[in-house]
Amino acid sequence: MKKLILIIFILAGTGFIHAQQLQTYQNQALDNNPQIQSLQQNVAIAEERINEVNSIPDTEFGAGYFISEPETRTGAQKMRVSVRQMIPWFGTIQSRMDYAGSMVDIEEVDLEIAQRQLKLEVSQLYFDIYEIEEKIEVLQQNIDLLEVYRTMALNSVEVGKASAVEVLRLKMRQNDLLEKKENFQLQKxxxxxQFNNLLNVDDNTQINVQDTLVIPLKESENMNLTLHPELQLYDRFAESIENSELVNKQEAAPKLGFGLDYIGVQERTDMNIPDNGKDIIMPMLSVSVPIFNKKYRSVSRQNELRQDQISSDRTSALNELESRLRSALNERASSRIKFEVQTDNLSQARDAEELLLKQYETGTIDFDDVLDIQEIQLQVQMNLVEAVSTWFKKDAIVEYLTVNN
Incomplete structure (x- = not known):
C-alpha cells in the first residue's frame, strides 16, 4: 500500500513539473509573439475609435465680401460672417459609441482565439520534440544493445558456434539504427x-523538455463548448450588427443645425435716419430630414441578412468544434489503449530477450532470433513513445476546445 501511494505521488509530481515547464514556454510565447502583439494593437486601435465617434460634426465658418453692395434702408451691406453647427439626433452619438465598443469586443475575442491557438501550437511542438528526443534515446539504447550482441557473436565465432556473417548482420543493423538516429536529430x-520562432527567441536557444511523461490515471471528459471564443466571436458579431442597426436608425432621424450670420452695414452719408449703419445679426435654425430614405431601409435589410448568416455560421462552427472534440477524445482514449497494450508487449519482448541470453550461456544462441527480438522490441518502444506523445497532443486539443480562460 505504501509503495502504491509513493508511485502515485511520483506520477503527480512528474505531471506538475511538466505542466509548469510547458506553461512557462506558453507564457513566454504570449509575451513575445509578434502576431499576438499585433492583435493587442488592434484592440487598442478599436478602443481609441470610441473616442473618435464621441464627437459632433465640424463647425463651419464662412466669410464674404459684397463686391456689388446691396443697398438697404439703413445702409449698404459690406461683408458677411457666418458660423454653422450641425447636431446629430438625440442618442446618435451614444449609439455610435456602443457600436465602436462592440467592435472592441470582437477584437478582444480575436486576440483570445489567437492566444489559445498559439498555446496549442506551442504544446504540439513541445510534445513533438519530446517524442523525437525519446525516440533518439530508444535508438541509442538499441544501438548499445546490438553492440553487446555483436560482442557475443564475436565470442561465438572464436569458438566456432557462429559465423562471421552473423557479426556483419548485427553491424549492418546497428548502422541502420545510427542512420535513423541522425535523421531524427535533423528533425529535432x-x-x-519552429518552437523558438513561436517564442520569438534566437533559433539556437536551448529547449528543455521533460525527460519522462506519464499518462495520468484520470482525464477530463469536459464536453462544454458554449463558452469557446470561436463561438463567442459569432455572438459578438451579432451584437455588433444590432448596434449597427441602432446607429442606422439614428442616422435616419432628422439632424438639427444652429447658426449665426453677421452682416456689416455701412452708414449712409446722404441722410440721417434711425439705426443708420446698424449691423445685422441673424440667428439660424435648420433641420435636415432624410425624405428619400431608401438607403437606410437597405442597410436595415442588409443587417437582417447578416444576422441570419451569422446564425448559420455559428451553427456550422459549433458542429465543427463538436466533431474536433469528439475526434480528440477518441484518439486520446485510443492512445491510452495503445500504451497499455504496448507496455505488455514490451514486457513479453524482454522476457524473450532473457531467454536468448540464457541460450547464449549454454552455447546454443541463434542470432537470427536475436535480430528478430531486437526489431520487435524497438518497434514496441517506438510505439510506446508515440502513444504517450499522441495522448498529450490530443489532450492539449481537448483543453483548447473546452477549458475557459
Whole structure:
C-alpha cells in the first residue's frame, strides 16, 4: 500500500513539473509573439475609435465680401460672417459609441482565439520534440544493445558456434539504427527552430523538455463548448450588427443645425435716419430630414441578412468544434489503449530477450532470433513513445476546445 501511494505521488509530481515547464514556454510565447502583439494593437486601435465617434460634426465658418453692395434702408451691406453647427439626433452619438465598443469586443475575442491557438501550437511542438528526443534515446539504447550482441557473436565465432556473417548482420543493423538516429536529430533541429520562432527567441536557444511523461490515471471528459471564443466571436458579431442597426436608425432621424450670420452695414452719408449703419445679426435654425430614405431601409435589410448568416455560421462552427472534440477524445482514449497494450508487449519482448541470453550461456544462441527480438522490441518502444506523445497532443486539443480562460 505504501509503495502504491509513493508511485502515485511520483506520477503527480512528474505531471506538475511538466505542466509548469510547458506553461512557462506558453507564457513566454504570449509575451513575445509578434502576431499576438499585433492583435493587442488592434484592440487598442478599436478602443481609441470610441473616442473618435464621441464627437459632433465640424463647425463651419464662412466669410464674404459684397463686391456689388446691396443697398438697404439703413445702409449698404459690406461683408458677411457666418458660423454653422450641425447636431446629430438625440442618442446618435451614444449609439455610435456602443457600436465602436462592440467592435472592441470582437477584437478582444480575436486576440483570445489567437492566444489559445498559439498555446496549442506551442504544446504540439513541445510534445513533438519530446517524442523525437525519446525516440533518439530508444535508438541509442538499441544501438548499445546490438553492440553487446555483436560482442557475443564475436565470442561465438572464436569458438566456432557462429559465423562471421552473423557479426556483419548485427553491424549492418546497428548502422541502420545510427542512420535513423541522425535523421531524427535533423528533425529535432527543425522542430526546435519552429518552437523558438513561436517564442520569438534566437533559433539556437536551448529547449528543455521533460525527460519522462506519464499518462495520468484520470482525464477530463469536459464536453462544454458554449463558452469557446470561436463561438463567442459569432455572438459578438451579432451584437455588433444590432448596434449597427441602432446607429442606422439614428442616422435616419432628422439632424438639427444652429447658426449665426453677421452682416456689416455701412452708414449712409446722404441722410440721417434711425439705426443708420446698424449691423445685422441673424440667428439660424435648420433641420435636415432624410425624405428619400431608401438607403437606410437597405442597410436595415442588409443587417437582417447578416444576422441570419451569422446564425448559420455559428451553427456550422459549433458542429465543427463538436466533431474536433469528439475526434480528440477518441484518439486520446485510443492512445491510452495503445500504451497499455504496448507496455505488455514490451514486457513479453524482454522476457524473450532473457531467454536468448540464457541460450547464449549454454552455447546454443541463434542470432537470427536475436535480430528478430531486437526489431520487435524497438518497434514496441517506438510505439510506446508515440502513444504517450499522441495522448498529450490530443489532450492539449481537448483543453483548447473546452477549458475557459
Amino acid at each position: 533541429e527543425a522542430k526546435q527552430t
